[in-house]
Amino acid sequence: MTNPEEAIAAPAADAPAAAAKAPKAPKEKKEKPKKEPKAEGDAKKSGGGAAGGDNKGLGLRNSKKDNFGDWYSELVVASELISYYDVSGCYILRPWAYAMWEVVQGWFDQRIKKLGVQNSYFPLFITEDVLNTEKDHVEGFAPEVAWVTKYGNSTMEKPIAIRPTSETVMYPYFSQWIRSHRDLPLRLNQWTNVVRWEFKYPTPFIRSREFLWQEGHTAFATQEEAEREVLDILELYRGVYEDLLAVPVTKGKKSKKEQFAGAFYTTTVEAYIPETGRGIQGATSHCLGQNFSKMFNITYEDDDRQKQHVWQNSWGLTTRSLGVMIMTHADDKGLVLPPRVAPKQVVIIPIPKASTAPEAVQAMLDKVDEMTKALEAAGVRVVTDTRSNYTPGWKYNHWELKGLPLRMELGPKDMDNAAVMTCRRDTGAKEVVPWADVATRIPQLLETIQADMFAAAKARTANCTETCHSWEEFMAALNNKHMALTPWADEEEIEEEVKKKSTTPDAMGAKTLCLPFEAPPLPEGTKCFYSGKPAKNWALWGRSY
Numbered sequence: 001m002t003n004p005e006e007a008i009a010a011p012a013a014d015a016p017a018a019a020a021k022a023p024k025a026p027k028e029k030k031e032k033p034k035k036e037p038k039a040e041g042d043a044k045k046s047g048g049g050a051a052g053g054d055n056k057g058l059g060l061r062n063s064k065k066d067n068f069g070d071w072y073s074e075l076v077v078a079s080e081l082i083s084y085y086d087v088s089g090c091y092i093l094r095p096w097a098y099a100m101w102e103v104v105q106g107w108f109d110q111r112i113k114k115l116g117v118q119n120s121y122f123p124l125f126i127t128e129d130v131l132n133t134e135k136d137h138v139e140g141f142a143p144e145v146a147w148v149t150k151y152g153n154s155t156m157e158k159p160i161a162i163r164p165t166s167e168t169v170m171y172p173y174f175s176q177w178i179r180s181h182r183d184l185p186l187r188l189n190q191w192t193n194v195v196r197w198e199f200k201y202p203t204p205f206i207r208s209r210e211f212l213w214q215e216g217h218t219a220f221a222t223q224e225e226a227e228r229e230v231l232d233i234l235e236l237y238r239g240v241y242e243d244l245l246a247v248p249v250t251k252g253k254k255s256k257k258e259q260f261a262g263a264f265y266t267t268t269v270e271a272y273i274p275e276t277g278r279g280i281q282g283a284t285s286h287c288l289g290q291n292f293s294k295m296f297n298i299t300y301e302d303d304d305r306q307k308q309h310v311w312q313n314s315w316g317l318t319t320r321s322l323g324v325m326i327m328t329h330a331d332d333k334g335l336v337l338p339p340r341v342a343p344k345q346v347v348i349i350p351i352p353k354a355s356t357a358p359e360a361v362q363a364m365l366d367k368v369d370e371m372t373k374a375l376e377a378a379g380v381r382v383v384t385d386t387r388s389n390y391t392p393g394w395k396y397n398h399w400e401l402k403g404l405p406l407r408m409e410l411g412p413k414d415m416d417n418a419a420v421m422t423c424r425r426d427t428g429a430k431e432v433v434p435w436a437d438v439a440t441r442i443p444q445l446l447e448t449i450q451a452d453m454f455a456a457a458k459a460r461t462a463n464c465t466e467t468c469h470s471w472e473e474f475m476a477a478l479n480n481k482h483m484a485l486t487p488w489a490d491e492e493e494i495e496e497e498v499k500k501k502s503t504t505p506d507a508m509g510a511k512t513l514c515l516p517f518e519a520p521p522l523p524e525g526t527k528c529f530y531s532g533k534p535a536k537n538w539a540l541w542g543r544s545y
């Protein structure tokens with residue numbers, strides 16, 4: 001039987017469904033065949049040996065520094081986050097990945113509910129007529145819309161679209177449900193999958209044809225309330241990245257060229273991957289103004305019985321966030337998970353010697369049990385690895401590959417000393433913790449790891465951001481895989497020109513990632529790095545995903 005994991009070697013011939021009026025699709029890029037890495041099997045073989053023996057140098061075949069793309073593909077499979085699937089651009093999120101998505105969901109969901117947002121669920125399918133209600137903004141995205149054209153052996157009378165986003169699904173009902181100012185604000189969110197038939201090269205988590213996200217859609221009586229929410233949500237997105245995933249982001253506004261076409265303006269959190277030198281959009285929070293309420297006729301009667309169009313926002317965060325976290329922290333041994341998002345934070349491994357007496361082995365196992373209970377009571381997510389058919393060295397490799405933040409080893413010496421040896425995944429630093437301190441010291445260590453991982457990532461990003469006042473400085477920064485922060489006259493045509501001019505045979509052109517909210521002062525008379533005209537603001541530029 002064919003191993004389904006190998007099926008990826010033959011990319012699916014899934015030609016885009018021919019949709020009525022659907023524009024011609026660009027030619028599909030075939031996904032590079034992926035081979036299943038056998039990191040674990042190898043580790044087991046070479047990791048064997050004396051109990052307690054250190055098993056060094058057995059990580060992934062590819063290195064993060066030398067071949068980033070292959071390293072990432074190998075990593076997500078070997079660490080059991082992802083399995084490839086026989087529809088190109090679609091991936092299976094295995095429990096290790098899904099558990100992290102659940103942590104992100106829980107974190108964000110709890111906070112939006114505190115803001116007054118309610119969850120709901122709207123259908124997956126959209127009729128062509130409804131999708132075309134707001135043709136203008138859909139037009140640019142039309143090639144990515146997937147259509148159902150058949151059921152059984154019959155052809156659908158009218159093809160039905162699969163949601164790429166839900167504005168057109170939800171707003172007709174906003175129009176029905178909102179009558180008076182008493183119906184406002186209306187603040188809805190849904191956790192769903194969406195489908196966008198992407199033609200750019202797919203990458204697990206980062207760009208896939210089906211992905212999971214939350215989409216928030218809200219309506220207010222006033223501009224002021226709507227704008228406050230845009231920033232409240234953006235701050236939560238910063239929190240997801242920085243406080244949960246330990247990934248530094250830059251908050252800012254998108255340029256006119258890069259914003260969502262349907263929006264009044266778009267705000268964003270932007271992350272950066274040093275190894276590829278590419279910026280990546282983390283999540284967006286849009287102020288839609290009254291653009292959609294005018295299209296969908298969403299009005300309320302004010303106190304003077306006058307009809308007013310509502311002010312709307314929409315905002316979205318996807319499973320891409322996990323990909324950015326993985327790319328940021330993982331190394332040549334595997335994942336390195338920030339404790340707050342790690343499905344399991346600590347692994348306890350007993351390491352009896354072959355010569356250890358059965359009663360002593362039992363005492364060791366009892367101690368493992370006791371520590372597990374104490375840690376769980378302290379709110380720590382613990383896994384114990386008492387399997388006797390694997391060597392300690394193999395287990396170290398395994399849990400390193402899975403990215404567990406902290407390992408606790410309990411050997412005969414530790415039993416004598418009433419202590420346990422700990423080893424940090426992020427730094428490899430070891431520390432002896434007396435049994436009596438386990439329930440207090442381990443949670444502290446986890447918080448330290450979280451903070452150190454964020455600080456390290458933040459320093460790396462800061463080192464890769466260059467302030468540039470000229471084209472030469474700008475190109476030097478880009479070609480050094482850095483981002484460029486420049487004074488900017490904020491002209492859309494110039495942004496297009498910069499993109500073209502910065503395209504090289506080996507690298508894509510640069511675009512503005514955002515106009516950062518926090519930027520250095522811009523003294524009167526500062527000139528745009530490109531046009532020499534008076535600068536209006538700072539812009540953060542980069543090649544990007």
Ligand code: 87F
Nearest residue numbers: 141144164165196215260284314315316
């Ligand atoms: C692809 C196909 C059709 C993005 C698309 O950012 C339509 C679209 O409207 C589309 N890709 N977009 C923009 C989505 C805007 C907005 N929607 C709610 C968000 C956040 C969540």
